[in-house]
Amino acid sequence: MSIAKMSLVSLTGGMDVLDDVLMRLYRQGDFHPEQALQYAGARGFEPLSGENPYSGLLSKITEIGLDAGMKLQYEPPKASGQTDARQYSRQYYQDFYNKFNDELTYLNKRRNFLRGEIEQDENALVQLKHIAALEVDFDELFSCEYIKIRFGRLPVDSYPKLNYYKDRMFVFVPFDKDKEYYWGAYFTLEENAPDIDNVFSSLYYERIRVPDFVHGKPEEAFAAIEKELAANRQELEQVKSRLEEIVSQNREEFRLVYSTLKFLNDSFGLRKYAAALGGNFYITGFIPQEKEKAFQEEFKALPGVAAEIKPHDSDKRLQTPTKLKNGWFSKPFEMFVEMYGLPSYTDIDPTGYVAFTYCLLFGIMFGDLGQGLLLVIGGALVWKWKRMNIARVINRIGIFSCIFGALYGSVFGLEHVLDPLYTNLLGLPGKPIEVMDPAMTNVVLVASIALGVVLICSSILVDIYIGLRKKDLERALFSANGVAGFIFYASVLAGGVMLLLKGVNLFHAPYVICLLVLPLTIILFKEPVGKLARGFRLREAKPKDGMGSYLTEGAFELFEVVLSFFSNTMSFLRVGGFVLSHAGMMAVVLTLSEMVGSAGSLLVMIIGNLFVMAMEGLIVGIQVLRLEFYEMFSRYFDGDGVPFTPIAVTPFKNRA
Structure with missing residues (x-):
């Protein structure tokens, strides 16, 4: 566990190479910039400002890519020192956008138009299907001057109710019937239409408007619409095929254009960290010490650019950022440290201490060999599939759960499965720790307090060390x-x-x-x-x-x-409490499995173990984190560090 060593770097040069410098900084991937206003005022420098010339075009390219169904995936420039990202002018990107957009816009409009026509034709066919028995020409019907016709459907249970209105001036003619509706039309005189419309509306009559493009008799209209529908469907497939072809033809060029514009846009944003005086610029920031040589080599090829590397504390106005540096086991626990706050650059990295104590406390409180193995395997699989950092934490705490589960002799709540291992192979009288023995209750509780004393004392010793390291005698010698x-x-x-x-x-x-x-x-x-x-x-x-x-x-x-x-100190009683609680809950599961008999015993054991793992595992994890934060972190950890945040091109989150 350690904090990566940092160096302060400053870059100066002519404004004519500023863009190249900014892009190389992005390619480096390890440069933490500092705001120009923090250092430039005393030297007469002014921060750079200006409108980003790439943002508008990048927005257009992004939108057209989404419309085309492309995945917006940024690919950085290939290698340091190359200028691939600037080999084209802005006019090239604009021309590419115009050409691609014109083709897509035309085809999308045509596709949407055809979809609308097809939907309209399909709806018309549904309507005509139910009035196919009508032997009258639609044109003749709708040309009637004094009679109004309303095509539609009437619920089956409303049809008998028409008898209540037989004295009204209308005629309802059904053409078709299914389980729910009578399909037909009612005829009425023009002056009676409003009253009759209200009557049928009260009976839940749903009007179907025959489209204007329907002419002739129903069977003739049906055939004409089917012919038009087939033609529209054929053309729609052609348009879709052409769209796929255009997208495929432009996919590679689009990827290059998008990546280049994304790079240029974000690198231009780095100008806010630069200051200028006359024809020169000034940029400062931090890099890891191990990157010093590569950093200087990156800028040697640029004429007039000076890359000066200084100790991290050369400028007292700047706070050195913190970059945690941990190994395989401890690294997942960095997120717990960052939840509380990063240590300052001159502090120590507590991640290793947190990793060990967290796993130790969890293992003691959740000791079960079988359940621990599931945590180990499950954590590894979730990390492999989902890349969730918490999965790596679960993997580590599962290891300690296995260790203490072996000491307790507990496998999925079965407390005596491992007895032959201890008696026959190791020659012991029984398992090392018998949690379920009433005589062990006080021992477990006292041991948990003793463990708390050790951890509190070790936390105080860590604080003393930090105080001496910082030459802060008040903290190291005289504080609580x-x-x-x-x-x-x-x-x-x-x-x-x-x-x-x-x-x-x-x-x-x-x-x-x-x-x-x-x-x-x-x-x-x-x-x-x-x-x-x-x-x-x-x-x-x-x-x-x-x-x-x-x-x-x-x-x-x-x-x-x-x-x-x-x-x-007394807070650590919860450690012993959860040891007993876990054993007690598993005893309940075993009792239930025996009560249901052999048929459902296995199912009860599986469900019971999963329930205990989910509920108690979560509670124990939270309780251990509480012990870390309130009983240990508060004694030695300040959390006032600044995170090391290197500049990088921000990835676009594609729509789900």
Whole structure:
């Protein structure tokens, strides 16, 4: 576990090569830029500004690609030093867009028109099918001056109700009937049409409007529409084929055009990090130390460009970014560290410590060899298929679950499956830890508190180390998580253990004064004592708000410190509680499997194990994270670092 070493780099050169410099920085992929305004003001530089000439064209290319059904996949320039990305002018991209867009627009319009015509013809055929029994010419019907005709369908249960309106001036003629409707038309005089329309509307009559293009008798219209429909379908297939052909012909060129424009657009956006004076530009940022040689080689070929590499702390106005650097086992746990906050560049990377303690606590609380193996396998498969980082965490904690499951002798809740292994192969009287033994309950709970003490002490030692590394004596020696706090906590624990186990009372006056009162007094006055240790004079070390205000506030803080030591220690009781809880839940599953008999026993075991893994696994994972954050992280971790964010072309998220 470590934090990658950084170097501060500055690039200067003429404005005529700025675009080439920006694109090479993107190709590097390891350059963390700093804003120009942070450093340029004192030198008379001004930040660059200007409208991006590629953004509008990129938007057009993106939209036409989506319309054509293409996947927008960015491919970076092939190699450092090449200028493939600038071999074409903006006019080339504009011409490509115009030509491609014109072809697609025409074909899309024609395709949409044909689809509309086909839909219209298909609807007309459905209507004609139900009025095929009509032997009258449509043109003659609709040319009637005094009679109104309404084609449509009437629900079957509404048809008898027409008798209630037999005194009205209308005639309903059914042409067809299915399970739900009578298909037909009603005829009425023009002056009675509004009243009759209301009558049929109350009976849920659904009008069907015969399209204007339908002429002649139904069978004649039917044949004409089918002929037109076949022609439109044939042309639609031709249009689709032509669209696929055009997209296929332009796919490769589109990919190059899109990638180039995407690269040019994003690299132009890097100008906000540059400052200019006269005809020169200035860019600064951070790179990993291991990339120094490659970085300098990248810019050697550009005339007039100087790449200067300096120590990371050369400019005190800039905060060095943090890039975590961890191995195979610890790397997935970086997300837990980042959830709390990144360590600063001068701090230590706690990821390895977090990885080990998280897996250790989870394994203790969720010890089962069979379930642990499922976590290992399931985590590996999910990572392979979905690339979810949490899957790698599940894979690691599954390993520790297997280890403690073997110590508990538990396999899918079966507590004695491994007994022959311990007795016959290892020569032990039984499994190492019998969780279900009532006599072990107190041992498990006491052991969990002891583990908490070890982890809290180790967290304090980490904070002491960080304080000494930063030469912060107040933090390392006089704080609650420094030497003073460690002495107080260890002394209270030592005295308590000796009193409970040996009956020896260490809490005599010298012990209390030297190891309890004195450390607490130092913690109370840590700020003035820390200033004195840094060389301040006595009057300069006094609290600014006065000693009375300082003591009042400090007393409450000191009470909180003492309370947190004991509350944090007792929080680790949950570790032992979940050990017993897990064993108890699996005992319930076994009892249920025995109750259902041999037929459903296996099914109950499978469902029970999956339920326990899902529910208790999630709860245990959250509880361990809580212990990490509140009982350990809070003692040594500040989380005030700045993430190392190298510039990169932002990928487009394709529509689902």
